Amino acid sequence: MHGWMMSITLFLSQNDLSVRLDYNQPWNSPHNAQVYAVSIPAFQIQEMDLGRTRNGYGITIYMGNPNLLHRNQTVRIREISKGTSHTWLAGEAAGNYQPWGYPFNWRSLGTKLCDGPNSFGQPAWGGGHLLRADGNVTFISDQASPRILQTLAKAPPVATPDQTAVPDRRFTIGSYSWKHIELQSDPQDKQQYMVRVLRSPAGRPLKIFFYATKRFTPEELEYPKLNIAVLRFKTHIGPQTEIASTLKDTTLAKETTPAQFQASVKLLQKIQQQLPRRETSH
Known part of the structure; x- marks a missing residue:
């Protein structure tokens, strides 16, 4: 009922959110609206105000690796068999941003950055940053070889299509x-x-x-x-x-x-x- 980004608020300046959250209610329940309405600076790009969704939820610009962060699953370090430095964890989305509390905050890495709103990267930068599972951050150009992204995307463990399926949903965003x-x-x-x-x-x-x-x-x-x-x-x-x-x-x-x-x-x-x-x- 709740996404992976709520789990990491404990390590940010927003560590009181988990105390205020009612885990017995869905993420989009009115009981939890006052939690997921919070805009968290760490989930956005500095000086880039995304606003909120039409239902008042705070937005994230980051999306996760579906193989590691899909719902109802725990991935252990030993399962990352190619090593944490060769496995991506999250990156900056190019568009179609979502609430940070949305339980389906992941998407496929694809074969090219800055390739439309469903890809990763920021066109103004000519690429994007990927957070690796070991904590390091790497900038990858939108001119990088597709093989680089394919290698990262296929790094095990690889989840099943059912595990990584997401609803067909788009969020209206503005100055709400x-x-x-x-x-x-x-x-x-x-x-x-x-x-x-x-x-x-x-x-x-x-x-x-x-x-x-x-x-x-x-x-x-x-x-x-x-x-x-x-x-x-x-x-x-x-x-x-x-x-x-x-x-x-x-x-x-x-x-x-x-x-x-x-x-x-x-x-x-x-x-x-x-x-x-x-x-x-x-």
């Missing part, structure tokens, strides 16, 4: 953004409530997710690394959602005053009126 709005509640309560609103490049609301999270004490806030704010998904508010009755079924109704509750309802109704009749996909 999330807006975080806190709802009124008692500052002394143990929980605080908020909504995250996905906005289109033109600023129009596209999705509304309602969350609750623990309210930290001033003492706890002194140690932010030990007190990670985990947003607990409560409900999704669509264009036809009856907001007042939906919120009454949550703890918000019990932990806020009637005036605070009504203020939250009115705020969400105002945003809801701007939602498209049909919500976005991909």
Whole structure:
């Protein structure tokens, strides 16, 4: 349900993401939207802002070796029989970028770099970088012999077509953004409530997710690394959602005053009126 890139966030500056992730829910569940919405600089090229997908997911420019990183499989070092220095692990995609949380972030190396959006490399560079399994990075020209790429692509272990099959899917990418709005509640309560609103490049609301999270004490806030704010998904508010009755079924109704509750309802109704009749996909 989750891709290989989530596994390596533990070794990046985003190591709190795995704590916030609900592994019992699919990657594209509303429960995990606040995790996979994060744009991770290490998964992109510096000064190249890819934006997000139309569903608000952060993007990666990197794709993996399907023989090593396909789903539901673990490849051990001893299985890389040609040696880690002769086996590629990942590289920069030329196009058709995907969310970094997508479980199918791999593609065939092909026989030429910069050969269309489904290949590897960056045309402006005249080639691309490949990360080898030993951790070294090599730049390969788009004029390199096809035999070089074929040799790398065929380095064992070689997965089966069923293991490396991917859905036929393309993601719409643009300047989509999330807006975080806190709802009124008692500052002394143990929980605080908020909504995250996905906005289109033109600023129009596209999705509304309602969350609750623990309210930290001033003492706890002194140690932010030990007190990670985990947003607990409560409900999704669509264009036809009856907001007042939906919120009454949550703890918000019990932990806020009637005036605070009504203020939250009115705020969400105002945003809801701007939602498209049909919500976005991909």
